[in-house]
Each structure stands twice: as structure tokens, then as C-alpha cells.
Amino acid sequence: MKYAAPGLDILATAVxxxxxxRVIRHMNPAAENLLGISASLALNRPLGEIIRHCPDLxxxxxxxxxxxxxxxEHHLVIETPEHALTLNMTVTPLDYEAGAVVLxxxxxxxxxxxxxxxxxxxxxxxxxxxxxxxxxxxxxxLGGIRGAAQLLEAELNxxxxxxxxxVIIQETNRMQGLLxxxxxxxxxxxxxxxxxxxxxxxxxxxxxxEYPGLSVHRDYDIxxxxxxxxxxxxxxxVLNIARNAAQAMEGRGDITLRTSVARQVTLxxxxxxxxxxxxxxxxxxxxxxxxxxxxxxxxxxxxEGGSGVGLTLAQSLVQRHEGVIxxxxxxxxxxxxxxxxxQGSEVRDQGFAAAPLSLxxxx
Numbered sequence: 001m002k003y004a005a006p007g008l009d010i011l012a013t014a015v016x017x018x019x020x021x022r023v024i025r026h027m028n029p030a031a032e033n034l035l036g037i038s039a040s041l042a043l044n045r046p047l048g049e050i051i052r053h054c055p056d057l058x059x060x061x062x063x064x065x066x067x068x069x070x071x072x073e074h075h076l077v078i079e080t081p082e083h084a085l086t087l088n089m090t091v092t093p094l095d096y097e098a099g100a101v102v103l104x105x106x107x108x109x110x111x112x113x114x115x116x117x118x119x120x121x122x123x124x125x126x127x128x129x130x131x132x133x134x135x136x137x138x139x140x141x142l143g144g145i146r147g148a149a150q151l152l153e154a155e156l157n158x159x160x161x162x163x164x165x166x167v168i169i170q171e172t173n174r175m176q177g178l179l180x181x182x183x184x185x186x187x188x189x190x191x192x193x194x195x196x197x198x199x200x201x202x203x204x205x206x207x208x209x210e211y212p213g214l215s216v217h218r219d220y221d222i223x224x225x226x227x228x229x230x231x232x233x234x235x236x237x238v239l240n241i242a243r244n245a246a247q248a249m250e251g252r253g254d255i256t257l258r259t260s261v262a263r264q265v266t267l268x269x270x271x272x273x274x275x276x277x278x279x280x281x282x283x284x285x286x287x288x289x290x291x292x293x294x295x296x297x298x299x300x301x302x303x304e305g306g307s308g309v310g311l312t313l314a315q316s317l318v319q320r321h322e323g324v325i326x327x328x329x330x331x332x333x334x335x336x337x338x339x340x341x342x343q344g345s346e347v348r349d350q351g352f353a354a355a356p357l358s359l360x361x362x363x
Contacts, residue, residue: 012264013104020099022047022061029263034085034105036260051078055166057089061101139179146172189230189320196227196234196276196340203238210217210243211251219258227276227340229321234340236315238278240310241325241336245282248334256281267324267341276325278338287329295327 008026009017012111014034017026023046029040035042035050042050051057056076064071070092078085087105149168156162197220204216245255258279265275287295296315318325323340 001243008060010084010264012305013106015104016047016105018047018061018103024050031105033262033265034087045057054078059149060089060091064093064101068093073141090283092351093153113198126149138175142175142179146176168211191228191230193226194229194231194234196224196259196278199234199238200229200259200278202235203242204257205247206239207255213252214249215248215254217254217256219256221261223258224261224276225342226323228343229340233317233320238280238316238338240314241280241338244310245280245284245334249282249284254283262339265339265341267302267322270322270341272341274342276340279335280338281333281335283332284334286331286334287327292327292329296325307337 008017011028012030014031015026015028016024024042025044027042032038037050042171047061052088053078055289056073057078060071060073060076069150070090070272072088072090074088076087076089078087085107087107089106090104091102094102111265126321142198146169149165149172153162153165155170156165190346199327200218200220207214207216242255242257247251256279259280260277260279262275264274265310267275296311315325318338318340321340323338325339326339328335
């Protein structure tokens, strides 16, 4: 039995269509993104092979078929190859095919994700403006302090007190470097065609040179097209995230650089048919739950001696490319996902009404 369900592919909701033997007969792009598996690998396989160890899911499907009515499960926990997901699910039996069902998945709290992205974008822009203004205000007196310390050191001519002037000079140099990093995003990006794998290979080389005890693995989808962007700024964004991961693991652990395609995504308040997803995954201690909503705030760092600027700059640089960064973290698994739109796939007409769900069974 072959199922045709063309209307499902334009939906933002993740949908699976199962036949009477619980075999997956259709998976829309939103479900591919949510479950982290392509339709070509999932089709014609039993649901239990794709979503394992989930008795609540099996029970919900069984109840829907037994009573011939729709059921909704809230906060259903399923495991994917990447991490665990907490989802809300609705299962609906098909009237025309006994034993066949439609599964709809919604990430718990997903209705707020777009709003959070919009809020994060506005917040990041306001923060960057404030940081640039502060940096310009601090630069002049900082230069005066450094110059005065150098003159004083010259007058001391190697005396014992000169070690204190060295402290002043070194600390002002450190502050100057911090200010320069704050001001980096002000540079206008030089947009051209960019191969994302060249970016990741550059980041990988830099990481291994800086942290020889690190293991950096590749998991690339080499079929991805190029994106439009500034090579150096994108390298800096990915490097800031990867370097944070390396520092959290004290230079020893595993980092995976992964690429894939994302379909039907909303980035920077625009809908795109296709986007490139870059994942930086580490097996470190994870980000404390109380810090997860604040990791992109400036001057917030969970590491002693950290400046709390790296992720703020990464977010700003990605937003300049009409992209977003999402993060999930738990002990032993942290994943920062950068989404960059593939130009030419923008959905320009977002005011259409969703067509009624129509599934037809074809022999």
C-alpha cells in the first residue's frame, strides 16, 4: 500500500503517517527536522525502529485504534540519536484505512520558540548597541591610563616598583582586547558564496592546534549547497562556540561538527523552505539549567576567568546572516545549532490558508 500525502509537506507541524502494521509510510519535512532523520531512511520502517523505548507512544496509538478516536499525550519523552525530546503528540485514526493513524508532534513549549527568537534578536541588537557605546566611552580613558603607566615605568627605570606599572599595562591591554571583541560585529560583513564545510574545517584546525588533547569528529552532509555570508565572521561565530565547549571540557573530550539540511524553518521572522544547520556537539559537563536562558547575555560566564562575550558575539554574527542559534544541554551532551538560510528558498507568501488535510491511499 502506498500513501500519498502531498498536503503534509507544507505544514510546520511534524507529521508521521503509519499503516496498519505501524510502518512509517510518510514523513513530512518538519518531522525530519524534529526527529533528526531523513524520510529516505525512515520510510517503510516500523515506528519502533525510529522512536525506541517509548511505551507511552505505543499505548497512545493502541488506545486511539481501540476506541477509534483521537488522543493527545502531553510531555511525551522520546529518544532520538542526538538527545531526548519532550513532545506533545496527537494520534488520529484514519477512517478509510483500518489500523492506519496520523501522528502529529509538537515540541513542548514550541509555540513560544519563534517569539523567543524574535525577542532574542531584539535583545541582542540592543545589547550590542549598548556594548559599542560603552566600549567607545571606555577606550579613551583606558588609553590614558596605559600611556601614564608607560611614562611612569620609564621614570622608575627598572626599580622594584616597576612591576606594578607592568600590572597596569597588562590589565589595560587585556581590557583593550575585550573592547575590540565587543566592537568586532560592527564590521559590515563581506557577503559571498560560502562553503560551510570549509568553515568547519578551519575551525577544526584551530581547535586541534589550541587543544591537542581534544578529539574533533566530522559528520558532514556533503550534498549541502553553499550559503551567502562572510567567511571570517562565520568562522569566528562557530569558533567561539567550539572554543567554549573545549574550555568547558578543559581541553579533553569529544566535539562533533555536524551539518544537515533543515526544511520549512522560520529564521529572523522569515520563513524559509531550506536552511543549513551546523551543530557543535560536545560531551562535556553541560550548562547548568539556571544559566541556559542567559548564555547569550554579555558578561555572563560559567567559567572562572571567562569574559562572557564569546557567545554574545557568535549570536550577533549569526543574526547578521539572517540566522539563529538554538541550544540544548544536559550533562554529557550540549548542542549548539546554527541555522543559516539558503538564499532563494524564502517563502514570500506567508498569508495562505492551510489546505484541509487530505490523505489518499493508492495501491
